[in-house]
Amino acid sequence: MNRRHELILLVTLAMIPFGITSAVYNASAAEIAGALGLSADDTSWLNILYILAQLLVLPLASWLAYRIGAVALLMGGAMFGLISTLILGFTTEVPAHFLAWVGLGVAASAMLVAVQVLVLRNLSLKEIALAEGCMLLMTTLLPMGVYPWILAELAESGLWQLLFAAQTSLYIILLAWLWMRPFHGEDKVLPIRFNLLQAGLMAGAITGAVLLLMRGQFYNWFDSQIIINLALSTTALSLLCALAIKKQWGRGEFIRSDVLRPNKNKVSMYNAALAGFAVLGTSMLIGVYLGSVLKYSHSEQGWVQLPAFFSMFLGLLVSIWVSNHPKIKADAVVPIGVLLIVISSVFLSSSNAASGASDLLPALILRGFGVGLLNVTVTISILSSFKREHIPQGVAYFYLFRTLGGIGGMAFFSRMMSQEASGVLSVLGENFNPEKPAFIRQQAAMIEVLNHGMLEATPARVASLLAGQLQTQTAAVAGGNNFHWFIISLFVLAPVLILGKKWVAKNA
Numbered sequence: 001m002n003r004r005h006e007l008i009l010l011v012t013l014a015m016i017p018f019g020i021t022s023a024v025y026n027a028s029a030a031e032i033a034g035a036l037g038l039s040a041d042d043t044s045w046l047n048i049l050y051i052l053a054q055l056l057v058l059p060l061a062s063w064l065a066y067r068i069g070a071v072a073l074l075m076g077g078a079m080f081g082l083i084s085t086l087i088l089g090f091t092t093e094v095p096a097h098f099l100a101w102v103g104l105g106v107a108a109s110a111m112l113v114a115v116q117v118l119v120l121r122n123l124s125l126k127e128i129a130l131a132e133g134c135m136l137l138m139t140t141l142l143p144m145g146v147y148p149w150i151l152a153e154l155a156e157s158g159l160w161q162l163l164f165a166a167q168t169s170l171y172i173i174l175l176a177w178l179w180m181r182p183f184h185g186e187d188k189v190l191p192i193r194f195n196l197l198q199a200g201l202m203a204g205a206i207t208g209a210v211l212l213l214m215r216g217q218f219y220n221w222f223d224s225q226i227i228i229n230l231a232l233s234t235t236a237l238s239l240l241c242a243l244a245i246k247k248q249w250g251r252g253e254f255i256r257s258d259v260l261r262p263n264k265n266k267v268s269m270y271n272a273a274l275a276g277f278a279v280l281g282t283s284m285l286i287g288v289y290l291g292s293v294l295k296y297s298h299s300e301q302g303w304v305q306l307p308a309f310f311s312m313f314l315g316l317l318v319s320i321w322v323s324n325h326p327k328i329k330a331d332a333v334v335p336i337g338v339l340l341i342v343i344s345s346v347f348l349s350s351s352n353a354a355s356g357a358s359d360l361l362p363a364l365i366l367r368g369f370g371v372g373l374l375n376v377t378v379t380i381s382i383l384s385s386f387k388r389e390h391i392p393q394g395v396a397y398f399y400l401f402r403t404l405g406g407i408g409g410m411a412f413f414s415r416m417m418s419q420e421a422s423g424v425l426s427v428l429g430e431n432f433n434p435e436k437p438a439f440i441r442q443q444a445a446m447i448e449v450l451n452h453g454m455l456e457a458t459p460a461r462v463a464s465l466l467a468g469q470l471q472t473q474t475a476a477v478a479g480g481n482n483f484h485w486f487i488i489s490l491f492v493l494a495p496v497l498i499l500g501k502k503w504v505a506k507n508a
Contacts, residue, residue: 004123006181008131011115014074014174015138017081017167018108022139023147024163025050026287027298028155035160036094041218046101052210053105055403056203059255061113062396063194069187070117070392075178077110082171089165109399112139116395120383121186129323132380133316140375141316144283145309145368149302156299193252201241202254208234209404213411221415259390259397263507267500268382271334272398273405274493275378278341279371281409285482286364288417289351307361308368315372323380330381331501337374338494341367342487349483416485 025032025047033043064073084103087096119131151163212230219227244250245257260266290301315337322328344367351359379398386394 003184004127007118007122007183008127008134010174010177010183011119011131012134012138013170013177014078014111014115015135017085017170018111019138019140019143020147020151020163020167021050021104021108023143023151024160027148027151027302028160028163030298031155031158031160035092036097038094044214046098048210048214049098050101050105050108051214051403051407052207053102054109055206055210055400057106057109058113058396058400059202059393060199061110062392063192063254064110065113065117065392066188066190066192067194069189070114070121071178071183071187073110074114074118075175077107077114078171078174078178080104080110081107082168082175085164085167085171089161089168112399113392113395116383117392118183118187120386120391120395121388125384126324128384129320129380132323132383133320133376136376136379137313137316140279141309141312141372144371145305145312147302149299149306152298152302156297195250195252195254197250198241198244198254201237201244205234205237205241206400208237210407213404213407216411217414217418220418255393255396259386259393263504264385265394267497267504268385269397269401270500271378271497272382272402273408274497275374276402276405277409277493278338278490279375280406281413281486282341282345282367282371284410285413285486286348286367288482289348290360293351304360305364308364311365311368312372315369315374316376319373319376319380322377323384330377333377334374334381335494337370337372337377338490340370341374342490344370345483345486349480349487351480412489413482413486417482 029040029043029047032038032046033040036043061073061077064076068076080103084100084107087100087103091097115135119128119135123131151160154160154163208230212227212234216227221227222231242257245255248256260269286305287301290296290304291298296304319333322330322333344363347363347366348360382398383395
């Protein structure tokens with residue numbers, strides 16, 4: 001087999017566990033909590049630690065790619081993944097599970113940076129497009145379109161540990177492959193010294209940002225002094241970190257700022273954050289709508305979103321084709337992806353509590369094509385544009401900005417959902433007045449439902465049905481309004497990207 005084709009197969013295999021793990025928490029959080037005897041809030045820390053470990057390791061992995069080489073980094077990440085999946089698949093010790101989720105985050109970022117460095121240094125532009133498409137299929141498209149249904153079905157059958165146990169075989173195959181078929185391509189090793197000062201400041205800034213974005217909702221955001229202090233500390237650490245990297249404080253290197261010196265790369269990082277914001281933000285809104293309004297289980301949600309996978313895959317194929325035709329600029333394709341996501345959000349914003357899967361399907365398919373087009377095109381165009389000496393650091397910056405943009409989008413819309421629900425509940429609650437005709441009609445309808453089910457229409461049962469209806473209507477209206485907020489936010493953020501690209505072109 002051609003060694004370049006073998007490399008594409010290798011990196012595709014390496015990304016399969018990453019994709020599965022990224023979808024496991026959303027599909028089986030309740031089952032994991034029940035098996036480990038944890039509350040929902042305690043269980044959420046598994047996901048927080050996983051994301052935090054990913055982001056902390058990204059810049060460290062870029063340094064290790066220079067210091068020990070991408071192949072050694074890939075093997076180290078696979079070892080972390082193997083040990084972590086063995087723990088998660090075969091034990092139920094709570095402390096071990098928390099440590100194992102951290103290990104999965106370490107493995108994900110180490111392997112991601114390693115495979116990207118190998119691909120970008122050793123393949124031609126056409127081969128890079130194919131390799132990136134295969135990796136995105138494993139890390140993004142399948143976790144968003146196919147895995148939610150399969151993993152939820154397994155989790156609801158009590159087989160959530162099987163999801164981790166099965167990954168051990170993938171890590172073993174990967175390690176055996178690397179041992180039996182050593183890679184002989186370009187993999188430079190440089191004797192650079194570790195800059196502890198820069199690493200400490202960046203770790204503090206990233207930790208503060210993740211805790212702020214992923215735990216702010218628990219403390220009702222800035223109503224809590226804890227969040228205010230955390231936001232101020234994170235801002236100060238971020239400014240110090242940026243200054244330390246720019247001025248090269250401390251001895252040695254960690255992650256350099258010269259990779260972001262070109263104006264094009266600055267705009268590319270904003271582009272990456274915007275793509276993460278759009279994709280993960282709408283994913284959260286759709287999940288909340290299907291769960292809170294339509295009352296779908298995780299497996300039903302996965303089944304409803306399964307057709308969108310095929311449109312995402314079509315978008316991926318179009319992106320690969322565009323990348324192989326330099327005459328077609330990526331800047332002309334990305335706005336199309338954003339536009340399709342906006343149009344699908346317009347359709348979704350008109351949904352109500354009476355909507356069904358068939359009503360949502362056209363919008364989900366349209367969004368799927370937009371996500372495939374946007375996510376894949378942005379990834380290929382940005383990663384393939386870095387200079388060879390900047391590849392490890394460029395990869396780390398790209399995924400750092402994209403992930404922070406994604407969790408920032410989820411935090412923003414979770415906050416807006418709470419505010420919208422509070423406002424809508426106040427308005428709808430005004431109709432729940434015993435003297436109003438609307439309330440009398442609703443009460444009579446609930447009594448008829450109970451009588452039809454041969455149940456005594458007691459005041460408690462009627463009140464319970466009315467409260468459930470109020471809750472569903474509140475979630476439906478708040479969900480629709482949140483899609484409006486998403487559209488508004490894109491109309492604010494997208495022009496900044498357009499102006500940035502024009503600024504780059506003007507100063508080129």
